[in-house]
Amino acid sequence: MNEKYQLSESSPIRLERISRADLFEHSGAANLVVDTDTTILAVNARFETVTGYSRSEVEGTLSWRELVHPEDRERMEEYHRLRRVDPELVPANYEYRFITSGGQVRWGLLTGATLAEDSRTFLSVVDITELKEKESALGRAEELYRGIVQNQTELMSRFSPDFTLTFVNDAYCRYFGETREQLIGSSFVHHVLPGDLAARKAYFASLTPERPEDEMEERAILPSGEVRWQHWHDRGIFDEKGNLIEIQSIGRDITDLYLTRERLDSTIEKLKNSFARAVEMAGKIIEVRDPFTAGHQRRVARIAKEIATTLGLPENEITAIELAALAHDVGKIHVPSEILSKPGVLQPTEWSIIRQHPVYSAEILKTLETPWELAEIALQHHERYDGSGYPQRLSGEEIRVEARVISVADMIEAMSSHRPYRPGVGVERALEEVEAGRGIIFDPAAADAALYIFRKKGFEI
Ligand SMILES: [Fe+2]
Numbered sequence: 001m002n003e004k005y006q007l008s009e010s011s012p013i014r015l016e017r018i019s020r021a022d023l024f025e026h027s028g029a030a031n032l033v034v035d036t037d038t039t040i041l042a043v044n045a046r047f048e049t050v051t052g053y054s055r056s057e058v059e060g061t062l063s064w065r066e067l068v069h070p071e072d073r074e075r076m077e078e079y080h081r082l083r084r085v086d087p088e089l090v091p092a093n094y095e096y097r098f099i100t101s102g103g104q105v106r107w108g109l110l111t112g113a114t115l116a117e118d119s120r121t122f123l124s125v126v127d128i129t130e131l132k133e134k135e136s137a138l139g140r141a142e143e144l145y146r147g148i149v150q151n152q153t154e155l156m157s158r159f160s161p162d163f164t165l166t167f168v169n170d171a172y173c174r175y176f177g178e179t180r181e182q183l184i185g186s187s188f189v190h191h192v193l194p195g196d197l198a199a200r201k202a203y204f205a206s207l208t209p210e211r212p213e214d215e216m217e218e219r220a221i222l223p224s225g226e227v228r229w230q231h232w233h234d235r236g237i238f239d240e241k242g243n244l245i246e247i248q249s250i251g252r253d254i255t256d257l258y259l260t261r262e263r264l265d266s267t268i269e270k271l272k273n274s275f276a277r278a279v280e281m282a283g284k285i286i287e288v289r290d291p292f293t294a295g296h297q298r299r300v301a302r303i304a305k306e307i308a309t310t311l312g313l314p315e316n317e318i319t320a321i322e323l324a325a326l327a328h329d330v331g332k333i334h335v336p337s338e339i340l341s342k343p344g345v346l347q348p349t350e351w352s353i354i355r356q357h358p359v360y361s362a363e364i365l366k367t368l369e370t371p372w373e374l375a376e377i378a379l380q381h382h383e384r385y386d387g388s389g390y391p392q393r394l395s396g397e398e399i400r401v402e403a404r405v406i407s408v409a410d411m412i413e414a415m416s417s418h419r420p421y422r423p424g425v426g427v428e429r430a431l432e433e434v435e436a437g438r439g440i441i442f443d444p445a446a447a448d449a450a451l452y453i454f455r456k457k458g459f460e461i
């Protein structure tokens with residue numbers, strides 16, 4: 001390397017050895033010297049690269065005005081003039097557009113100085129085209145983002161865990177009827193129903209860096225006093241220590257949906273009740289014919305429901321169990337009452353008639369159109385876990401869970417109740433049978449649940 005370029009603060013003397021010509025040539029920018037009449041007097045190699053013009057094309061012949069975009073020309077001519085009146089009147093540097101020899105428009109950042117000894121100007125230009133492009137891309141992205149955030153109907157907000165708002169979009173302001181100035185920096189706690197506050201706090205506190213997102217349905221009080229429902233999707237923002245610092249929330253009004261759903265729920269509830277009444281009435285048919293078993297199905301339904309609840313079965317299955325239990329023996333209508341109430345041992349032919357009652361029950365229940373498969377459940381209520389039951393000799397999981405639950409309840413109720421032809425043996429004796437039949441006659445889990453509700457929970461028939 002040439003010694004004269006080795007700049008060092010410790011040897012300032014060397015700076016003097018760098019000629020002006022060297023600085024002009026190698027400063028890294030496109031440099032040019034222009035005359036008062038705008039003629040370009042000298043350019044460096046970088047100028048040639050940036051503009052595409054060779055020295056011979058411009059030096060002493062071309063006016064710098066030729067290289068400037070027409071829209072920027074007037075302003076720069078004014079600067080050119082002012083620089084000669086008082087350099088202080090001209091900005092130290094400014095952006096402008098220049099045109100390359102190929103006709104391409106590019107952006108430059110220009111720094112100019114009038115040379116002390118005469119009125120020529122030294123200009124230094126850095127090509128900032130790429131920077132400008134990035135800047136405008138960023139501007140477009142920001143515009144797009146603002147468009148998305150501000151023009152949409154979803155309510156967007158950001159707030160600290162103490163409910164202080166740090167960001168709201170237009171939709172949020174419109175919805176809550178307050179200006180951005182009113183909302184930002186203030187708490188939205190006055191929109192929360194007092195009774196909901198603790199649950200809302202607990203919900204936000206449940207967001208973690210591992211599980212930062214969650215959604216919820218919430219009520220809010222609007223300035224009009226109206227309470228409306230929203231669905232919110234929340235995302236927690238955490239610091240490096242994992243502390244919740246902000247929550248970003250996107251919501252929409254679901255009041256109409258909510259009210260429709262509530263109405264639907266109550267309609268479904270009414271329908272369920274009608275089904276239940278229809279099923280119970282079907283069950284009653286047998287009790288007219290066979291008063292000795294009166295109340296049996298209702299009691300089985302109560303026990304079965306309790307077992308199902310203890311097992312944690314889904315609500316729909318619990319309902320199915322309760323309803324099917326209410327009519328599981330309705331098929332006994334086809335069994336002659338002499339056989340049903342016969343004391344003592346039954347003949348094989350009598351037994352085979354008795355064993356048909358689940359099939360008849362299913363046939364009757366099939367005629368009721370319900371959302372539950374009550375016929376199938378009733379059909380299986382005498383199946384046994386080990387496959388020794390009837391009528392299909394199903395075993396284990398082949399038997400529907402609803403039927404497995406009813407089977408335990410049915411046995412407990414039947415054993416503990418009095419019959420004209422035999423006295424009831426009591427619940428405790430029935431529970432011993434459940435214990436003995438656990439995993440053989442009965443589903444082990446259903447048996448355990450039955451033992452639990454009677455022995456531990458104090459359930460009574
Ligand atoms: Fe039965």
Ligand SMILES: [Fe+2]
Pocket residue numbers: 296300328329410
């Ligand atoms: Fe029964």
